[in-house]
Structure formats: C-alpha cells, structure tokens
Amino acid sequence: MSAVAARNTASATERYRAVFDARVRKDDALTAWRRDALQRFVAQGFPTLRDEDWKYTNLRRLESRSFAPADPAPGAIDESLWIANVGMRIVLVNGRAHPGLSTTSPQPPGVTLLTLGQWMENSPNDVAAFLASNSPAVSAFHSMNDAFSDDGIVIDIGESVQLDQPIYVVHQWTGGITSAMSHPRIFLRAAPNSRCVLIEHYVGAADSETLTNSVVTLNIGAGASVTHYRVQQESTRSFHIGHVTARLERDSRYVCQDVALGASLARTGIVATLDGPNADANLRGLFLPNGSQHLDTYTLVDHAAPHTQSNEEYRGVADGRGRGVYRGKVIVRKDAQKIDSRQSSRNLLLSPTAEIDTRPELEIYAHDVKCSHGATTGQLDATALFYLRSRGLSESQARSLLIRAFAESILSTIELPSLRSHLERQLHDRFAVQEISP
Amino acid sequence: MLKIENLQVKAGEKLILKGLNLEVKAGEVHAIMGPNGSGKSTLVQVLAGREGYEVIGGSATYNGKDLLALAPEERAREGVFLAFQYPVEIPGVNNVYLLKAGLNAIRKHRGEQEVDAFEFLGLVREKMKLMQMDESFLNRGVNEGFSGGEKKRNEILQMAVLEPALALLDETDSGLDIDALRIVASGVNSLRRADRAILMVTHYQRLLDYIEPDRVHVLSGGEILKSGDKSLALELEKRGYDWIKQGAAAA
Numbered sequence: 100m101s102a103v104a105a106r107n108t109a110s111a112t113e114r115y116r117a118v119f120d121a122r123v124r125k126d127d128a129l130t131a132w133r134r135d136a137l138q139r140f141v142a143q144g145f146p147t148l149r150d151e152d153w154k155y156t157n158l159r160r161l162e163s164r165s166f167a168p169a170d171p172a173p174g175a176i177d178e179s180l181w182i183a184n185v186g187m188r189i190v191l192v193n194g195r196a197h198p199g200l201s202t203t204s205p206q207p208p209g210v211t212l213l214t215l216g217q218w219m220e221n222s223p224n225d226v227a228a229f230l231a232s233n234s235p236a237v238s239a240f241h242s243m244n245d246a247f248s249d250d251g252i253v254i255d256i257g258e259s260v261q262l263d264q265p266i267y268v269v270h271q272w273t274g275g276i277t278s279a280m281s282h283p284r285i286f287l288r289a290a291p292n293s294r295c296v297l298i299e300h301y302v303g304a305a306d307s308e309t310l311t312n313s314v315v316t317l318n319i320g321a322g323a324s325v326t327h328y329r330v331q332q333e334s335t336r337s338f339h340i341g342h343v344t345a346r347l348e349r350d351s352r353y354v355c356q357d358v359a360l361g362a363s364l365a366r367t368g369i370v371a372t373l374d375g376p377n378a379d380a381n382l383r384g385l386f387l388p389n390g391s392q393h394l395d396t397y398t399l400v401d402h403a404a405p406h407t408q409s410n411e412e413y414r415g416v417a418d419g420r421g422r423g424v425y426r427g428k429v430i431v432r433k434d435a436q437k438i439d440s441r442q443s444s445r446n447l448l449l450s451p452t453a454e455i456d457t458r459p460e461l462e463i464y465a466h467d468v469k470c471s472h473g474a475t476t477g478q479l480d481a482t483a484l485f486y487l488r489s490r491g492l493s494e495s496q497a498r499s500l501l502i503r504a505f506a507e508s509i510l511s512t513i514e515l516p517s518l519r520s521h522l523e524r525q526l527h528d529r530f531a532v533q534e535i536s537p
Numbered sequence: 538m539l540k541i542e543n544l545q546v547k548a549g550e551k552l553i554l555k556g557l558n559l560e561v562k563a564g565e566v567h568a569i570m571g572p573n574g575s576g577k578s579t580l581v582q583v584l585a586g587r588e589g590y591e592v593i594g595g596s597a598t599y600n601g602k603d604l605l606a607l608a609p610e611e612r613a614r615e616g617v618f619l620a621f622q623y624p625v626e627i628p629g630v631n632n633v634y635l636l637k638a639g640l641n642a643i644r645k646h647r648g649e650q651e652v653d654a655f656e657f658l659g660l661v662r663e664k665m666k667l668m669q670m671d672e673s674f675l676n677r678g679v680n681e682g683f684s685g686g687e688k689k690r691n692e693i694l695q696m697a698v699l700e701p702a703l704a705l706l707d708e709t710d711s712g713l714d715i716d717a718l719r720i721v722a723s724g725v726n727s728l729r730r731a732d733r734a735i736l737m738v739t740h741y742q743r744l745l746d747y748i749e750p751d752r753v754h755v756l757s758g759g760e761i762l763k764s765g766d767k768s769l770a771l772e773l774e775k776r777g778y779d780w781i782k783q784g785a786a787a788a
Contacts, residue, residue, distance in 0.1 A: 487635065488586070489613055489618075490699065493642070494608070
C-alpha cells in the first residue's frame with residue numbers, strides 16, 4: 100500500500116490535458132462544459148486502492164498507458180462476433196456511430212433514437228445543457244467521459260410504448276487499433292408504463308489495445324420496465340470501464356444482466372436508485388476471468404423509497420491467474436421501510452492461482468426491512484465430479500459440464516434466444532472439452 | 538468376474554478394510570450386510586474409484602484387469618456401475634444429457650457406434666416405464682429437486698440404460714417407502730442376467746425379500762466374518778450381528 104500511497108495519480112490524468120487540447124478548437128457551451136469536466140478529471144486523479152470502492156482493483160497498468168481518441172476510419176469489422184437477428188442495431192465503430200452498419204430505420208412509433216455525436220454537431224449548446232442536468236460526475240472516469248465523450252445514443256421511449264424488439268448497441272473496436280480510447284455515452288429515458296430491452300455489446304478485435312470508458316444513464320419512469328443486457332467481449336489486451344446509473348420511479352422495474360468475458364482489466368459499476376415505492380431492481384452478473392484478466396464488478400443499490408425490492412445474483416468463475424471482484428453494496432435509507440433485498444455471490448476457482456474477492460455489504464438505516472446476503476467461493480464439488488465420472492464421463496468432460504452448469508444458471512432468465520445462445524456458445528468455447536460429444 | 542483379495546483400505550489415518558476377500562461370479566447376486574461403520578460403503582466406493590481412500594494392500598481384479606489401477610470413468614466404461622447411496626444433485630446438468638454422454642462414452646470404449654438422439658430417447662423411454670418414472674424427469678437437472686425415492690429410482694434407471702456387467706448397489710433401499718422399494722427392486726430384478734453380477738450393500742434384510750441374493754456376506758470391522766446363502770440374512774434379522782462378532786472373536 101505504501102507504494103500506492105506515494106504515487107501521484109494526478110500526473111496520470113494530467114497528460115490527458117494535451118490530448119484534450121490537441122482536439123478541441125471550438126468555442127461553444129459544450130466545449131466549455133467539457134473543459135470543466137477535464138479540470139475535474141485531472142483534479143480527481145484515477146482512483147487508487149485507497150478508494151474503498153476500488154480497493155481490489157489496481158489501475159497502474161491503465162495509468163501507465165496513454166490513450167487518445169481513435170481515428171474514426173473503420174478498419175476490418177468481423178460482424179460474425181455480433182449477436183445475430185436481434186432487434187434494432189446501432190453500431191459504434193471505434194467509438195463513433197456508424198450509420199452504414201446500423202439498422203435503426205424506420206424508428207418504431209413512440210421511440211426516438213438520436214446519435215449523440217450528430218446532436219453535438221448540430222446543437223452543442225443544447226447538448227451542454229442536457230449533459231449538465233443529466234451527468235452526476237461522481238468519479239474520475241465519469242469526468243473523463245464527460246470531457247472526451249463525442250458520441251453515443253440518446254433513446255427516448257414514449258409513454259406506454261411497449262417496444263418488442265430490443266435496442267442492440269454494438270461497441271466495436273477494429274483490428275490492429277492501439278492506444279485508442281472511446282467514451283461512449285448512452286442515455287435512455289423510459290417514459291411511464293413503457294417497456295424496452297437494451298443490449299450493450301462491447302466487442303474488440305483480438306489484437307486491439309484500447310480503453311473503453313462508457314457511461315450509461317437510465318431514467319425509468321413510473322410503471323416502466325427496462326431490461327438491460329451488457330456483454331463485455333473486449334480484446335484481452337484492452338481496458339474496459341463501464342458505469343451504469345439507473346434511477347427507478349415508482350412501480351418500475353429494472354433488470355440488468357452483465358456478462359464480463361473479455362478485457363485485460365475491466366470494471367463495471369452499476370448504481371441503481373429505487374426512488375419510488377414498489378420499484379424493483381434485479382441485478383445479475385457473470386464474470387469469467389482467465390489468463391491474467393482482472394474483472395471487477397461493483398454494484399450499489401440504493402433503497403431510497405419504502406416498499407422497494409432488490410435482488411442481486413452474481414457468479415464468478417476464475418481460471419489461470421485470473422482475478423474476479425464482486426462488491427455489492429445495498430443501502431436502505433432512513434424511513435425506507437418494508438424493503439426486501441437479497442444478494443448472492445457464488446464463485447468458483449478453477450486453478451490454485453485464481454482469485455476472487457467478494458464482498459456483499461449492507462447499510463441499513465430503517466428498521467422494518469428484510470435483507471439477506473451471502474457469498475461463497477469454492478472449487479468444483481468433488482462428489483459431483485465423481486458422480487459424473489462414475490457414469491463414464493472423462494474428468495475434463497465432467498469438469499466442463501459442472502463449470503458450464505454453474506455459469507449458465509445466471510443466464511437462465513435471459514428471454515432472448517439469440518442472446519442466450521450467443522452467451523452459451525461463449526461458455527461452451529471457454530470451457531470446451533476435446534473428447535466425445537454426448 | 539470380480540475377485541477381491543486381502544483388500545486393505547485406509548481413510549485418513551483410519552484403517553477401514555482390513556484384508557477383505559470376496560469373489561463374485563457372472564450371473565450372481567451377492568449381498569453384503571453389516572452394522573454401521575463396518576466398511577460396506579467404503580468397499581463399493583473403492584471399487585468404483587472414489588477418491589479419498591488409500592489402498593494399502595491387496596487387490597481387486599475385474600475380468601482379469603487390475604480394477605484399482607483404473608480411473609473412475611475407465612471402470613464405468615469397462616462395465617462397472619455404482620448406484621449411489623446419496624445420489625448427487627447437479628443442477629444445470631440435464632438428466633438426458635448425462636445418460637446419453639455416459640452411454641456413448643461406454644459404447645465408444647467398446648468400439649460400438651454412438652447412439653443418435655432419436656434412438657436414445659426410445660431406449661430411455663422404455664427403461665423409464667420399467668422404473669415408473671415420468672417423462673418430465675428427462676429434462677430436469679440430474680437429481681435436482683428429486684425426492685429420496687426418485688433419486689434411487691433414477692440410479693436404477695441409469696443402471697438400466699448403461700447396462701453394466703458389474704453393478705454395485707450402495708444402500709439402494711435406504712430411505713425408500715415400501716412402494717418405492719418394490720419399484721426399485723423389480724427394476725434391479727429385471728436387470729439380472731447370466732453375464733451380469735450384482736453386489737449390493739445393505740443394512741437391512743428387508744431389501745433381500747425383494748431381491749433374492751445367491752450369497753450373503755457379513756462385513757464387520759473391515760472383514761468378512763461369515764458368508765452363506767440367503768438364509769444367513771434371515772438369521773441375522775433374528776439374531777443381530779453380535780453372535781457373529783463374538784464367534785469371530787472366539788475363533
């Protein structure tokens with residue numbers, strides 16, 4: 100810790116001033132707002148291990164790198180990595196919206212989709228005002244996103260609109276790209292009693308070395324329902340920082356399914372605020388660190404209103420020297436009575452050098468609440484392994500089956516067949532058996 | 538088919554089997570009875586290849602092969618089957634999937650063609666009728682949420698599908714009510730064949746009313762103290778185990 104404490108993290112953020120200045124030439128409200136954000140970012144510095152929320156994630160490797168906004172000219176794109184046949188597709192290539200690859204028109208009635216980059220181009224002052232009122236820049240990465248974000252999507256789902264087809268956002272890095280960063284931004288407003296599904300898919304070509312620092316803001320109106328899938332398949336040489344903020348009004352429902360497969364270092368932060376009675380948040384996640392991957396998940400569920408429910412179920416499977424982190428915090432505010440909150444974190448270690456740190460936490464300031472949490476970390480069940488082998492399955496086949504069964508249970512609630520089979524295929528490939536197929 | 542000679546097994550520091558001898562021939566059904574802690578379950582688990590035991594002496598030869606040198610899956614593929622006393626619940630691994638993977642592993646080992654899905658389902662349905670199992674079992678997780686009786690029936694269903702040459706039944710009667718016991722026993726009886734041996738371990742004589750053994754052995758303190766025909770079981774039922782232990786101590 101002493102070495103960490105002695106490090107001047109501000110210097111790592113300081114160098115982004117030059118990156119910023121090299122690009123920004125305009126003199127409008129948006130530029131001014133971005134410049135403020137940059138100041139904030141430089142002053143905050145990257146989080147360190149001393150920051151309680153970042154206790155298990157060392158950003159030294161990220162800090163030692165310099166990233167710059169990517170050249171928007173797209174290289175080769177491997178569309179086969181995308182989830183097939185799933186709704187309206189919006190593709191961002193190297194951080195910039197790519198209309199040619201997107202399939203958003205015609206827009207369904209009651210739905211407005213706008214690319215942030217275009218909006219910034221057309222009405223920077225409006226965007227500045229919008230960002231100012233929709234951007235609680237809580238962390239350095241948030242500020243960094245504010246300063247550098249130049250594209251993303253603004254989605255508005257009208258009142259009572261039931262959007263059947265998912266909104267599928269692909270964040271694609273092209274092959275061979277290095278030291279590039281993108282700060283995509285998604286705003287989604289689900290008006291009262293509307294329903295929609297948002298899929299975010301982060302895909303990196305195998306050899307890309309990049310930083311993705313995304314910020315997603317969800318405003319879920321009364322009685323609305325938002326199902327949000329995040330599939331992170333960045334290249335294993337890359338960094339991925341994702342921050343999701345969801346605010347739930349009364350009787351609304353938010354389901355988040357986060358699957359972390361890629362990146363060298365990834366951190367997903369999900370903050371859900373239950374702001375009205377009967378709001379219900381269901382957060383599920385799976386992280387599979389392998390090799391030397393470090394995959395960190397942080398969740399904060401804030402029961403700000405009485406009669407609210409939350410459920411969290413996270414699973415990690417760590418192999419090689421992989422390291423997983425799950426920190427889940429639940430806050431029950433004073434006078435937020437009749438709360439039902441459950442948290443479960445179950446983890447599997449497949450090698451002696453793998454590590455998973457898990458810490459569910461409760462902070463309760465009300466008295467009439469029902470909160471439970473539990474965490475387990477262990478190895479594959481020896482009895483189950485023996486049982487399968489005693490039926491003729493090889494050890495590797497038995498292991499593969501048990502690992503996949505453990506991981507797939509998190510995916511069992513996914514209602515989109517194409518997404519589910521995409522993820523099951525990833526698990527199958529990750530934990531493949533070379534021998535007989537059943 | 539199975540020849541066990543002077544088998545000595547430790548679990549941790551404790552010596553559990555202290556020189557056990559047993560021979561089971563094809564077509565025979567043997568019952569091993571004995572008080573709790575006598576080493577009955579250890580014996581069948583060691584034969585099936587369960588880890589956690591240390592064989593410190595003796596041998597177990599199966600069809601001329603050194604059984605103890607084989608991995609659990611190799612034993613299974615060679616035709617050894619263990620019906621577990623406590624079948625394991627494995628959520629997320631489908632019953633059919635396991636059965637089919639097991640059967641195909643065995644068939645492949647024998648140099649036979651793997652069964653296709655259609656053929657396989659036909660086979661399983663037929664065996665399920667035998668065990669009076671509902672079709673819904675098929676698509677559930679292995680033993681997931683099964684009652685005690687359902688789990689035991691599922692074990693015998695697996696045995697019926699995998700068609701072992703040597704079946705080891707570990708307390709298959711424990712936890713069964715009389716109806717479930719009848720179903721399980723009739724399942725086992727239907728699997729008796731001239732080229733198949735069955736070694737069943739039980740605490741109670743009750744099972745032997747339904748599955749009639751050719752030989753009965755009394756295992757106590759890690760050794761077989763007495764062997765006989767099925768009348769020995771009846772005698773045990775009447776007199777308990779103490780007279781045998783005393784007889785052994787005197788001898």
